[in-house]
Amino acid sequence: MTIAPICPIPIMQHETVQMAHGAGGRLSQALMQRVFMPHLHNAFLDLLDDQAKLDLPSGRTAFTTDTYVVSPIFFPGGNIGELAVNGTVNDLAVGGAKPLYLSAGFVLEEGFSLVELETIVKSMAEAARRAGVMIVTGDTKVVGKGQCDRVFINTSGIGVIREGVNLSCRNLKAGDSIILSGTVGDHGMAIMTSREGLSFQSRITSDCAALNGMIGAILDEVPFAIHAMRDPTRGGVAATLNELANSSSIGIEIHETTIPVKPDVRGACELLGIDPLHVANEGKLVVAVAAGDAEKVLKVMRSFDLGRDAVIIGSVVDDHPGMVVMRTVYGSRRIIDLPLGEQLPRIC
Amino acid sequence: MLMPMKHIDEYRDPALARKLLDEIHRKASRHWTIMEICGGQTHSIIRNGIDQLLPDTIELVHGPGCPVCVTPLESIERALAIAAWEEVIFTSFGDMLRVPGNSGDLFMVRSAGGDVRIVFSPLDALQIARDNPSKEVVFFAVGFETTAPANAMAVWQAAREGINNFSVLVSQVMVPPAMRAILSSPDNRVQGFLAAGHVCAVMGYEEYEPIAREFQVPIVPTGFEPVELLAGILKTVELLEEGKAEVVNCYGRVVSRAGNPVAQETIQKVFKVTDRQWRGIGLIPGSGLGLRKEFARFDAEKKFNVTNISAEESPLCMSGSVLQGILKPDGCPAFAKECTPQHPLGATMVSSEGACAAYYKYHLDTP
Amino acid sequence: MCLAIPGKLIELTTENGLKMGIIDVNGSKTRACLEYVPDIKIGQYTIVHAGFALKIIDEEEAAESLKLWQELIESGAFQPDEEFPSQESL
Numbered sequence: 001m002t003i004a005p006i007c008p009i010p011i012m013q014h015e016t017v018q019m020a021h022g023a024g025g026r027l028s029q030a031l032m033q034r035v036f037m038p039h040l041h042n043a044f045l046d047l048l049d050d051q052a053k054l055d056l057p058s059g060r061t062a063f064t065t066d067t068y069v070v071s072p073i074f075f076p077g078g079n080i081g082e083l084a085v086n087g088t089v090n091d092l093a094v095g096g097a098k099p100l101y102l103s104a105g106f107v108l109e110e111g112f113s114l115v116e117l118e119t120i121v122k123s124m125a126e127a128a129r130r131a132g133v134m135i136v137t138g139d140t141k142v143v144g145k146g147q148c149d150r151v152f153i154n155t156s157g158i159g160v161i162r163e164g165v166n167l168s169c170r171n172l173k174a175g176d177s178i179i180l181s182g183t184v185g186d187h188g189m190a191i192m193t194s195r196e197g198l199s200f201q202s203r204i205t206s207d208c209a210a211l212n213g214m215i216g217a218i219l220d221e222v223p224f225a226i227h228a229m230r231d232p233t234r235g236g237v238a239a240t241l242n243e244l245a246n247s248s249s250i251g252i253e254i255h256e257t258t259i260p261v262k263p264d265v266r267g268a269c270e271l272l273g274i275d276p277l278h279v280a281n282e283g284k285l286v287v288a289v290a291a292g293d294a295e296k297v298l299k300v301m302r303s304f305d306l307g308r309d310a311v312i313i314g315s316v317v318d319d320h321p322g323m324v325v326m327r328t329v330y331g332s333r334r335i336i337d338l339p340l341g342e343q344l345p346r347i348c
Numbered sequence: 349m350l351m352p353m354k355h356i357d358e359y360r361d362p363a364l365a366r367k368l369l370d371e372i373h374r375k376a377s378r379h380w381t382i383m384e385i386c387g388g389q390t391h392s393i394i395r396n397g398i399d400q401l402l403p404d405t406i407e408l409v410h411g412p413g414c415p416v417c418v419t420p421l422e423s424i425e426r427a428l429a430i431a432a433w434e435e436v437i438f439t440s441f442g443d444m445l446r447v448p449g450n451s452g453d454l455f456m457v458r459s460a461g462g463d464v465r466i467v468f469s470p471l472d473a474l475q476i477a478r479d480n481p482s483k484e485v486v487f488f489a490v491g492f493e494t495t496a497p498a499n500a501m502a503v504w505q506a507a508r509e510g511i512n513n514f515s516v517l518v519s520q521v522m523v524p525p526a527m528r529a530i531l532s533s534p535d536n537r538v539q540g541f542l543a544a545g546h547v548c549a550v551m552g553y554e555e556y557e558p559i560a561r562e563f564q565v566p567i568v569p570t571g572f573e574p575v576e577l578l579a580g581i582l583k584t585v586e587l588l589e590e591g592k593a594e595v596v597n598c599y600g601r602v603v604s605r606a607g608n609p610v611a612q613e614t615i616q617k618v619f620k621v622t623d624r625q626w627r628g629i630g631l632i633p634g635s636g637l638g639l640r641k642e643f644a645r646f647d648a649e650k651k652f653n654v655t656n657i658s659a660e661e662s663p664l665c666m667s668g669s670v671l672q673g674i675l676k677p678d679g680c681p682a683f684a685k686e687c688t689p690q691h692p693l694g695a696t697m698v699s700s701e702g703a704c705a706a707y708y709k710y711h712l713d714t715p
Numbered sequence: 716m717c718l719a720i721p722g723k724l725i726e727l728t729t730e731n732g733l734k735m736g737i738i739d740v741n742g743s744k745t746r747a748c749l750e751y752v753p754d755i756k757i758g759q760y761t762i763v764h765a766g767f768a769l770k771i772i773d774e775e776e777a778a779e780s781l782k783l784w785q786e787l788i789e790s791g792a793f794q795p796d797e798e799f800p801s802q803e804s805l
Contacts, residue, residue: 196468199467199468199469199472199745199746199766200468200743200744200745201737201743201744201745202742202743202744203742204743263353263741263742264741264742264743266353266741267353267740267741267742267743268740268741268743270353270356270720270740270741271720271722271740271743271745273718328396328397329360329362330362330365330366330396330397330398330401330574331362331397331401332396332397332398332400332401333397333400334394334395334396334397334710334711335709335710335711337708337709337710353721353740353741354721354723354760355721355760355772355777356721358777358781364784364785367784367787368784368787371787388718441765468745468765468766469748469765469766469767470765470766471733471748471766472766491765494719494764494765494769495764495765497751497767497769498748498764498765498766498767499765501733501748501750501767505731505733508732509731546719546762546764546769549719549762549769549770550769550770575784579780579784598780600773600776600777600779600780601772601773601774601776601777601780602762602769602770602772602773603770608751608769608770610750610751610753611751611769614750614751
């Protein structure tokens with residue numbers, strides 16, 4: 001293959017993202033060919049059209065979007081790309097939708113390593129495959145050095161909601177059981193590990209994962225007994241429970257003894273003075289289900305690796321509407337509040 | 349899955365806690381008012397609901413044990429001024445970043461472009477100074493005696509290595525003078541103290557003995573976990589019931605009468621005792637630490653010429669009374685109304701160890 | 716006042732002329748300056764605050780306290796039936 005370059009800089013010599021890669025010209029195409037197409041190819045993307053023309057199955061459509069700016073972009077247990085795919089898949093799935101198609105928009109910083117970019121894109125392709133979704137359209141822009149932090153990714157997703165399934169954070173009813181699929185705080189602590197250098201080291205890995213397989217199985221089993229599902233991300237389980245309590249104007253009571261936490265995450269949280277309930281997750285599920293069906297849901301969840309530690313952590317109550325209260329191991333009670341914002345490691 | 353964390357989980361045992369509570373219920377024959385002066389203890393008490401589990405006869409009041417809370421407003425304003433300088437990298441423990449001054453907080457300085465960084469240790473700040481020779485690195489040296497050894501070592505090291513682009517903004521306070529100030533106040537209701545376990549790990553408990561004698565109050569060095577707190581409260585109740593104004597150590601695995609002599613020596617080499625303003629309380633003589641003149645070149649206040657900055661408290665904020673144990677957070681008219689963690693009027697609502705913040709965060713009857 | 720975490724010393728090093736160590740807390744590790752605990756040995760527990768080990772935890776004292784409190788439970792210090800005679804016995 002011979003190249004007749006108009007731009008005098010030989011394309012093959014670039015190991016990093018250049019401004020010209022975002023200009024829509026030959027270098028843009030080269031970026032597509034070299035980094036994206038080898039991994040993200042399907043009937044839609046191969047057409048290289050400006051839009052993907054989709055035939056959606058009948059039913060209500062669910063549509064979501066999220067932008068990923070996690071730092072560092074590579075962390076124990078994953079990277080920004082997988083996060084971008086799994087996060088959007090999960091946002092669809094917790095609404096009772098079967099996730100089908102994703103878009104992926106990239107903002108790249110000039111000077112970002114093409115090898116790292118390709119690793120991320122490859123991870124996205126694998127994550128999409130595992131989740132059974134297709135990335136069908138995308139976009140790439142390049143900004144000058146210092147104008148973004150290596151790479152930001154936006155993913156939007158479309159899915160179709162199961163017939164008759166109505167999941168909403170406004171649907172909680174007194175008496176519902178609250179189920180948590182597994183250990184809390186893994187993702188946030190994995191990120192902290194990557195950030196803090198020698199002040200804090202651990203072998204904690206992110207729980208980044210797509211939940212749609214497990215959610216599908218739950219809905220197969222008890223399609224109409226589930227009132228709400230959420231995947232607790234930023235702000236941790238505390239934020240999610242507060243959102244549910246608030247939206248449904250109802251109370252939630254949970255039990256300290258039931259909350260599953262990995263030993264090293266516990267140690268890390270003690271060290272940093274952070275409550276595991278406030279720490280981000282990326283592969284966990286909170287389910288509000290009519291009490292009579294809780295055991296069935298637990299059984300389904302525990303049959304999945306992702307849900308092997310699933311446990312009932314509490315219930316929905318008429319008391320203290322809008323508030324989440326925890327019963328401590330000592331029998332006293334305290335509020336589980338929304339974390340204020342950025343986690344500040346306590347010194348005292 | 350629950351692998352026990354040694355020296356932590358044993359002190360969280362609910363059965364042991366229950367037993368200690370039963371003993372407290374049994375032994376307390378009348379009303380006693382006990383104060384803890386330690387933000388970590390305050391936080392643990394409220395978080396674990398210890399105050400809910402104690403008999404009504406025992407009243408726990410929360411003292412000025414949070415160094416973030418008692419850092420004078422002027423110090424915050426000085427920090428904000430210094431952090432805004434272009435060549436400054438301002439480093440601090442995380443808690444200080446959201447404490448409001450008159451003109452904002454350190455977070456806001458950061459979003460306006462100031463280089464403000466959270467560190468876990470003053471040695472991290474020193475490393476930043478080594479790594480950035482063209483910048484001035486300032487560390488906000490806030491703390492009680494527990495933190496003084498760390499802050500002292502950072503300055504000592506800086507002097508030893510000749511790291512001249514490093515300085516500290518000192519806001520060090522000490523517990524015994526605060527205890528004396530509280531006990532001397534005409535409004536004082538405190539009858540016994542839980543002494544801060546980690547302050548005592550450094551300083552020992554010898555210095556509390558004259559206070560116990562002079563004011564006839566029992567003082568009990570206590571740990572932080574629920575079982576330890578209950579054991580400390582039980583011992584205090586026993587001493588009160590027996591009329592014994594003694595210092596009895598309930599945190600023996602870490603506290604000894606003499607404390608840590610190496611740490612004390614380093615503190616004395618670097619710092620001298622000074623008068624200090626306590627936010628919300630006022631001037632307590634001999635209650636703070638300042639750099640000795642041989643280390644004056646590491647004093648950020650002098651280096652950046654910010655000594656003359658003054659500040660004004662919100663007239664609504666009653667954190668002074670809260671800090672002295674005269675007022676409970678939910679007794680303040682502004683609590684959960686004008687004053688919340690999102691828009692705090694005073695430091696007791698900002699610091700994660702502050703009594704107001706703990707009440708807001710954990711107490712059920714907060715509106 | 717202060718968040719000081721108990722952990723186990725697993726490694727000794729020196730940095731910038733200061734005695735330093737790696738402390739393990741349930742699998743998570745932090746680095747701490749050991750200048751204030753000069754006699755500390757690997758395997759001992761210490762409390763760490765602001766990046767400094769402040770005291771070696773006295774295992775004997777720890778065991779003593781726990782034993783004392785456990786005895787409260789075992790000795791049955793609080794036995795309602797003994798303390799308060801029942802109606803029948805009066």
